[in-house]
Amino acid sequence: MDIDNANTTAITRLMEARPILKGVAAAKDVIPGMRDNLFLHAGPPIEWARMSGPLRGAIIGAMLFEGIAASEAEAVSMVERGEVEFDSCHHHGAVGPMAGVTSASMKVYVVENAEHGNKSFSNLNEGYGKVLRYGAYSEEVLKKLHWMNDVLGEALANALANSSGIDMRALIAEALHMGDEGHNRNKAGSLLFLKSLAPLIAKTMKDASAMSEVLQFLGDNALSVLNPVMAACKAMTDAAHGVEGSTIVTTMARNGTDFGIRVSGLDAKQWFTAPAEIPVGLFFSGFSQADANPDIGDSAITETAGIGGFAMATAPAIVTFVGGTPKDAMNATLEMYEITFAESKYFTMPSLDFRGTPTGIDIRKVVELGITPRINTGIAHKNAGVGQVGAGLVRPPLAIFEQALLAYAEKYGL
Amino acid sequence: MDIDNANTTAITRLMEARPILKGVAAAKDVIPGMRDNLFLHAGPPIEWARMSGPLRGAIIGAMLFEGIAASEAEAVSMVERGEVEFDSCHHHGAVGPMAGVTSASMKVYVVENAEHGNKSFSNLNEGYGKVLRYGAYSEEVLKKLHWMNDVLGEALANALANSSGIDMRALIAEALHMGDEGHNRNKAGSLLFLKSLAPLIAKTMKDASAMSEVLQFLGDNALSVLNPVMAACKAMTDAAHGVEGSTIVTTMARNGTDFGIRVSGLDAKQWFTAPAEIPVGLFFSGFSQADANPDIGDSAITETAGIGGFAMATAPAIVTFVGGTPKDAMNATLEMYEITFAESKYFTMPSLDFRGTPTGIDIRKVVELGITPRINTGIAHKNAGVGQVGAGLVRPPLAIFEQALLAYAEKYGL
Numbered sequence: 001m002d003i004d005n006a007n008t009t010a011i012t013r014l015m016e017a018r019p020i021l022k023g024v025a026a027a028k029d030v031i032p033g034m035r036d037n038l039f040l041h042a043g044p045p046i047e048w049a050r051m052s053g054p055l056r057g058a059i060i061g062a063m064l065f066e067g068i069a070a071s072e073a074e075a076v077s078m079v080e081r082g083e084v085e086f087d088s089c090h091h092h093g094a095v096g097p098m099a100g101v102t103s104a105s106m107k108v109y110v111v112e113n114a115e116h117g118n119k120s121f122s123n124l125n126e127g128y129g130k131v132l133r134y135g136a137y138s139e140e141v142l143k144k145l146h147w148m149n150d151v152l153g154e155a156l157a158n159a160l161a162n163s164s165g166i167d168m169r170a171l172i173a174e175a176l177h178m179g180d181e182g183h184n185r186n187k188a189g190s191l192l193f194l195k196s197l198a199p200l201i202a203k204t205m206k207d208a209s210a211m212s213e214v215l216q217f218l219g220d221n222a223l224s225v226l227n228p229v230m231a232a233c234k235a236m237t238d239a240a241h242g243v244e245g246s247t248i249v250t251t252m253a254r255n256g257t258d259f260g261i262r263v264s265g266l267d268a269k270q271w272f273t274a275p276a277e278i279p280v281g282l283f284f285s286g287f288s289q290a291d292a293n294p295d296i297g298d299s300a301i302t303e304t305a306g307i308g309g310f311a312m313a314t315a316p317a318i319v320t321f322v323g324g325t326p327k328d329a330m331n332a333t334l335e336m337y338e339i340t341f342a343e344s345k346y347f348t349m350p351s352l353d354f355r356g357t358p359t360g361i362d363i364r365k366v367v368e369l370g371i372t373p374r375i376n377t378g379i380a381h382k383n384a385g386v387g388q389v390g391a392g393l394v395r396p397p398l399a400i401f402e403q404a405l406l407a408y409a410e411k412y413g414l
Numbered sequence: 415m416d417i418d419n420a421n422t423t424a425i426t427r428l429m430e431a432r433p434i435l436k437g438v439a440a441a442k443d444v445i446p447g448m449r450d451n452l453f454l455h456a457g458p459p460i461e462w463a464r465m466s467g468p469l470r471g472a473i474i475g476a477m478l479f480e481g482i483a484a485s486e487a488e489a490v491s492m493v494e495r496g497e498v499e500f501d502s503c504h505h506h507g508a509v510g511p512m513a514g515v516t517s518a519s520m521k522v523y524v525v526e527n528a529e530h531g532n533k534s535f536s537n538l539n540e541g542y543g544k545v546l547r548y549g550a551y552s553e554e555v556l557k558k559l560h561w562m563n564d565v566l567g568e569a570l571a572n573a574l575a576n577s578s579g580i581d582m583r584a585l586i587a588e589a590l591h592m593g594d595e596g597h598n599r600n601k602a603g604s605l606l607f608l609k610s611l612a613p614l615i616a617k618t619m620k621d622a623s624a625m626s627e628v629l630q631f632l633g634d635n636a637l638s639v640l641n642p643v644m645a646a647c648k649a650m651t652d653a654a655h656g657v658e659g660s661t662i663v664t665t666m667a668r669n670g671t672d673f674g675i676r677v678s679g680l681d682a683k684q685w686f687t688a689p690a691e692i693p694v695g696l697f698f699s700g701f702s703q704a705d706a707n708p709d710i711g712d713s714a715i716t717e718t719a720g721i722g723g724f725a726m727a728t729a730p731a732i733v734t735f736v737g738g739t740p741k742d743a744m745n746a747t748l749e750m751y752e753i754t755f756a757e758s759k760y761f762t763m764p765s766l767d768f769r770g771t772p773t774g775i776d777i778r779k780v781v782e783l784g785i786t787p788r789i790n791t792g793i794a795h796k797n798a799g800v801g802q803v804g805a806g807l808v809r810p811p812l813a814i815f816e817q818a819l820l821a822y823a824e825k826y827g828l
Contacts, residue, residue: 177593177731178592178593178594178601178602178731179591179592179593179602179764180592187592188592188593188602188605191602191605191606191608191609192605194605194608194609194612194633195605195608195633195634196633198608198612198629198630198633199626199627199629199630199633200626202616202622202625202626202629203622203623203626208616208617209617211616212613212614212616212617213613215612215613215616216612216613219608219609219610219612219613220609316764316765317591317592317764319764325767326764326765326767326768327767350593350730350731350733350740351730351740351765353739353740353741354740
């Protein structure tokens with residue numbers, strides 16, 4: 001079997017995918033298989049008993065948000081009675097940062113891959129501070145979520161309905177020339193997003209004061225575009241999945257307990273998992289490494305698509321947020337060329353003479369070299385209800401790539 | 415005399431200046447000495463007979479815009495009869511990109527230096543294509559100018575009147591971390607500008623369709639923020655002028671015929687000039703080096719304040735616009751440390767480990783080393799009425815630094 005040939009097919013599909021942000025709608029109206037008592041979460045599938053604090057917190061918050069539980073205690077006993085169901089976002093074409101919890105009535109971005117037709121979804125970004133995705137679910141967190149769903153989500157839905165969509169691949173490419181790496185640094189991308197949306201919002205929103213709040217929120221939140229970027233990366237990597245014989249990783253995701261990957265040439269339901277590492281980075285005032293939860297979130301879909309930690313060379317200013325020096329950031333990218341199959345045609349880095357980002361993690365190279373992918377990530381507090389405590393760097397456990405390679409050898413009789 | 419001491423004072427004033435964009439108003443209402451028949455222009459003072467094509471074109475266009483002439487022929491004969499007056503923008507605290515022509519009823523940005531109290535001004539940016547500042551004055555150019563004055567200018571004036579102003583030093587500092595150098599690349603800065611203005615515009619504009627056009631224009635024009643950035647640099651460099659004994663350059667400006675500089679320790683009316691060089695760069699389709707006018711515009715105020723060509727190391731993507739390689743861009747900045755007196759405290763470059771930009775051109779070093787400042791610039795067609803034909807790099811003639819050093823030696827009896 002010609003593995004390189006299979007990988008070329010997978011990578012070509014990944015790179016030629018053209019994710020267009022088409023709209024915003026309630027999850028239950030657009031996400032396949034979504035239903036009222038289903039709660040999607042980041043990472044590989046996991047049962048309640050093994051869930052980490054921040055993931056539990058986000059699920060409790062989402063149940064309060066949906067109004068199906070009136071208190072934390074009620075939410076927990078409903079879960080324990082089996083009245084709600086859980087599934088991985090990835091099984092439904094969705095991705096969410098950190099806990100990634102997505103419930104039926106939450107508004108989500110709808111991205112369509114204009115090249116191959118597949119769709120992907122992501123929830124709306126809440127900004128910094130106490131937020132559901134880091135496991136916080138106070139009154140204030142829920143109030144903001146309702147505003148986001150009712151005012152912001154409605155504004156985005158109407159704005160996008162009045163447009164031909166936003167070309168996310170072009171947006172990411174431009175942001176990488178403006179000091180973003182697309183995962184932990186999305187300052188430029190979020191402003192490009194605002195630039196596309198503002199004239200549409202002006203045309204479609206009636207209430208001047210609400211419009212001003214929406215524009216302020218989108219502009220001030222340097223992560224506004226993270227979720228549509230993640231959905232775009234999901235559309236790209238999903239397009240690369242299912243290529244017979246390919247050793248390219250199409251998913252890296254963490255649920256706060258386990259780190260899981262999936263591989264193009266293996267079954268979509270076949271996850272390779274091991275305990276997630278604890279990220280190392282810079283902590284907000286009052287917190288330290290001891291507060292950190294193990295790695296969590298679907299945002300490693302960015303690295304899977306060749307940006308994020310893989311594109312740090314183009315984002316030297318990110319070190320003020322994740323630690324290290326600009327030289328470390330450069331080296332992170334250079335190291336990732338060792339374990340990837342190709343260089344992106346569309347995502348280039350001026351500081352490396354416009355070289356394409358390292359794209360398509362090859363499980364063979366990871367295992368052979370013992371070099372695991374580099375991921376930029378936010379750091380959640382390990383207890384439910386607290387929220388973000390820092391940002392830093394993490395790698396997946398090497399064992400899951402070894403497991404995947406064994407499964408690959410078994411399937412293909414090598 | 416302790417020259418270094420004088421230069422430290424001048425540079426401290428330059429760096430500690432805090433330019434705040436306070437408003438937008440008609441030139442005649444805010445610019446000192448402005449009057450109906452006065453036309454300000456970029457660069458050192460120059461009479462009509464010696465003006466280049468693009469500067470003449472812009473003056474004709476401004477006269478048509480003001481309605482004091484009905485045709486090109488009438489405008490020219492009014493000029494020849496001495497019915498209009500000209501002066502350098504710099505004599506009125508103003509700066510304008512390229513031709514820099516500013517007339518009485520044109521709306522201008524008003525910047526106030528919160529640290530030292532001086533004010534500066536700049537006209538509104540017209541975007542790319544056929545524009546007055548490159549000497550074009552067709553119907554279409556004038557129509558856009560009227561829309562800018564009546565709709566955009568009014569919107570900006572009302573928005574800023576509802577705010578405490580925009581901190582331009584902070585905006586520039588952030589843009590330099592996002593791949594801008596602040597002169598020829600202002601993509602990020604223009605989006606940061608949009609982000610500050612959009613919520614204010616939403617609150618103050620009534621007409622939804624006009625609002626949408628204004629937000630679209632501000633967002634699509636990657637030079638939107640150039641003019642307020644230039645006014646900010648003018649406020650900073652003006653604050654550094656007039657320090658007895660200082661050899662720091664406080665103005666570099668070109669009128670399309672002459673390149674002129676002024677020096678802190680010498681008289682504000684004392685310009686040192688020589689014929690401007692022709693920029694070398696990349697040309698738009700259909701144009702070549704043979705079409706290029708000599709260097710023109712006040713935008714070299716950015717380099718005078720330590721950004722633009724001096725900060726190219728932080729803006730590697732600019733080479734797609736001005737030519738050369740990212741390595742050349744890095745070297746341009748490194749070379750400028752040789753002829754500057756200090757490193758900026760506020761403008762830092764992640765790619766150089768957050769080193770401050772080279773700040774404060776010292777005429778002693780320029781003459782001693784024979785290294786002239788590097789300037790990023792747009793390139794105008796040499797004939798009136800055509801417009802921009804490319805962008806590239808240019809240096810001032812060494813002779814003007816030698817003249818300035820001689821005048822300095824004479825004044826201070828060295």
